[in-house]
Amino acid sequence: MSMQPHRVVIIGGGFGGLSAAKKLKKTPTHVTLIDRRNFHLFQPLLYQVATGALSPADISSPLRGILKKAKNVQVLMAEVTDIDPQTREVVMDEKRFRYDSLIIAAGVRHHYFGNDEWEAHAPGLKTIEDATNIRSRILSAFERAELETDPQKRKSLLTFVVVGAGPTGVEMAGAISEIAHLTLKDNFRNINPADTRILLVEGVENVLPSYPVSLSHKALNTLQNHHIEVRTQTFVTDIQPGRVTLKHGDQVETLEAETVLWAAGVLASPLGKFLAEKAGATLDRFGRVMVQPDLTIPGHPEIFVVGDLAHLEMDGKLLPGVAQVAIQGGAYAAKVIQKRLQGTSMDKPFRYTNFGNLATIGWSSAVADLPFRIRLWGFMGWLFWVFVHLMKMVEFENRVVIFVQWVFNYFTRNRSARLITNEWAVDLTATEAESTPAEWVTEPD
C-alpha cells in the first residue's frame, strides 16, 4: 500500500526553517522549504558585511547545497503571498501548495515605530542588500568628505549616528570606530578619518539592555574607549536627509549627520497578519504571533510559528529574537510532527535552553553572558565569540574563509571587502543618474 507521505511546508530558510528541515530529513514526510532567497544567511555576522570585513557569500550558504542530500526535502525560491488554513494551502502568486503541517519561520524586518519615512535616511540591517548598502554608505561618506571643501559639510559627512544599542547597534558602532581609527588610517590626504564622530543612541538606561548590568557597564566602558559617544535615555524624534533630532528628557538637539543607521526595532513578517485574519491568531504590537507552549496557534495544531515571528513567554520573560531560539523552535516543531506520525504525542512544551549571549565591540573585545553566571569580557570574551561563531557556520568552507580573513583583519586591521557598489558607486551609466549621490560636488569652488 502506497500512501501519500505527510506534506510539511516550511516558510523561511533562516535558522528556524533550516533547523526544522534538517530535523525532518529521513522521516516519512515530504518537505517543501520556501524562501524568497536561494541562500541561508548567518545573520549574527551581517554587521561584518555592512562594515567591509567579510563578503556576502562568506556568511551565506545556498539552501539547495545544504539540503541536497535530504532527498525528501524540496527547496523553492518563491514568495508566499497568502496562507489558506481552511484548505490547508500556501499560495505563491497563482500557484497553490497543499500542506498537512505548516511551519512558519518568516522572521522580522526593522520597524520605525510609525515613522516609515525614516527608512530611506536610516537604513536597518536585515538582508544582504541592507548590508552592502550600509557598507557603501559608510565608505562613501569618507570618500565624499575627502572631496568636500566646506568644513561644515565635511564634519556632517564624518558624523555617524547608530540608533539602538542592542547587540547589532553596539557591534555596528564598534566596527565604524575601527574603520575610522584603524582601517582607514593614512588612506586619505585631505581628511583625517580619526576625526570621525560616532554616536550610539539608546532609549533605555543601559546599552545592551538585555544583558546583566555589570556587562552593560563593561560594554559602555569599551565603547567610550573606542571614541564612541553613548547617549542613553535618548530618543530619536526626527530624521531628515543629513540631519537627526534627539531628545533626552527635555533637551532637544539637532545633529548634522550624513549617515544614520537603524538598529532599534523589529517588525514581524506580514505572514503573521494572514494568520490573524484567516486562522484567528493573536498578534502582539510588533506583529508577532502569540503561540501556545507547543509553538502552534490556538485551534490549528498543524500550524507552527517559530523564530523571531513567534511571541512566547517562558518563566515570565519573552523569548528573545536570537538564532538559538529559532534553531531550537524549528527542531521542536519537527519533533512534534514526527511524534504525531508515529502515533504518539509530544508531552513536553517547548523549552528554550539559553547557551549564552554574545556581542562584540570593535575588534578584540566582546561581552559574553553565559550559563552558570559565567561572564566574559574584553579579549577573553572576544576569543570565545570568535570560536562560537566559527563553529556555528553551516559550511566548513565558510569557516575556513572567514578564519583566514579574521586572521588578516586581526594583524593588519585591514577590511578587504571595502567596496562601494551598486547605486552608491559614482555614476556608471547615464541611466542610473537619478539614484547616484551627486550632491558632493554641488558647491563650485
Place this chain on the structure above:
Amino acid sequence: MSMQPHRVVIIGGGFGGLSAAKKLKKTPTHVTLIDRRNFHLFQPLLYQVATGALSPADISSPLRGILKKAKNVQVLMAEVTDIDPQTREVVMDEKRFRYDSLIIAAGVRHHYFGNDEWEAHAPGLKTIEDATNIRSRILSAFERAELETDPQKRKSLLTFVVVGAGPTGVEMAGAISEIAHLTLKDNFRNINPADTRILLVEGVENVLPSYPVSLSHKALNTLQNHHIEVRTQTFVTDIQPGRVTLKHGDQVETLEAETVLWAAGVLASPLGKFLAEKAGATLDRFGRVMVQPDLTIPGHPEIFVVGDLAHLEMDGKLLPGVAQVAIQGGAYAAKVIQKRLQGTSMDKPFRYTNFGNLATIGWSSAVADLPFRIRLWGFMGWLFWVFVHLMKMVEFENRVVIFVQWVFNYFTRNRSARLITNEWAVDLTATEAESTPAEWVTEPD
C-alpha cells in the same frame, strides 16, 4: 626655493592607471588618481564572480589601501566629465583639476555593434555589478525552471547562449557547464541541471581567434567535451527577451533561450571622444584613441593614453586589450614623465613584451600560449593558469582567500558564492515590484 611639484593626473584605477601611480611613487610629482570606483578590479577573474566561484571582494582591492604609503599620490572617487587640453584641466562636475601631465587609462565597455537595445537582454561583463547581475541571472534561470510546469518554457530557461568565443566567452561557457553538470548536481527535484543546453557563438572560424590555431582546436575539443555546442562563423542577428536569432551562412535559426550573455565586443570610454574634439586625437571605429609610439597623442606630449583605450600597432599588429599591455603602458608613461623631470628624454618607443596568453575552459583545463612557442593545455595549462593568477593578485590576503576557495572548489566542485541578489531576488519589498522576474508563475495550473 619651493617649487610646485609636477602635477600628474591619472584617470582610471585599472591595471594601466594603477601601474602608472605605483611607478610615480617617491618621484618629485603630485599624483591624483581619479576613479569612479573606490577599488581596483582584477578583471581576468571577473567571470569567476559571474559564475559564483568567488566573491566580488576577492578580486577587488581598495585603491586607497594599495596606495596608502605613496604619500605623493591622492585617490579621488569621482567621475571625469570633461577634459580641457588648452587649460590643462580635468573636469569633475563643477570641480576642475589642473595637470601638467595626464595619463588616461579609462578602459572600455562592451559594444553591441549598433544594437544597444540588446544590452538589457544580453548583459556584458565588465564591472562587479555586471558580474553579480549575470550570476543572479544564471542561478535564477535554474530556480525558475524548477518551478516551471510548461516543458517548453522550462527548456528555454535551461538554454544559455554565450555570444563571442574570445577568452571571456570561452571561460563563461566553461563555467556554466561546470555549474550545470557538477555544482548543481542533486540540488533540484523537478529538473536535472545536466539537461542544460549551452551554446557558444563566434563570428569567425575558430574559438579563441587570437590564439595559435593548434590551441584553438584543443580549446574546441575541450568545450565539446564539456557539452558545449560551439557555433563558429555564426552571427547574432537579433536578441529579444527569451529569444535569440543566429545566422550561419544563409541559415537562420531562432532559439528560445532565457539567458544570453554578451562577450563579443568592446567600446572605448567616452573620454576618447573628448580627446578627439578638444585635442584633435584620432579614434578608431571602436572609439579607441590612436596613440604615437610613446603613447602620447599628436601635438600633446603631456597627454598619454594607455591600456584598452589606446590603439597602437606593433610589428603590424594591434596591441590586444589585456592586462599586461595596460600594466606595461602605464609604467612606460610614468617613466617618460620621470625622465622629462630629470631633463633627459625617453629615447625608446613603447614596446609590449608578451608574457603569454591564458584562458581556462571549465575547471582543471586551460590553454596557454607562451613565449618561445611554449604551449600548454589541459591540466598542465590549468595549473599554470592558477599559479599566474594567484601571483598577479595585488594583495596577499586576496591570494590566500582565493587559494582556499579554489582548493575547496577543486575537491568539492562547490561554488560557494551562489547568491541571487538585488533585483533578481524574489521581491523583497513592494517597491521593487517592477524589476523582479515574476513571469515564472504566470501559468496557473
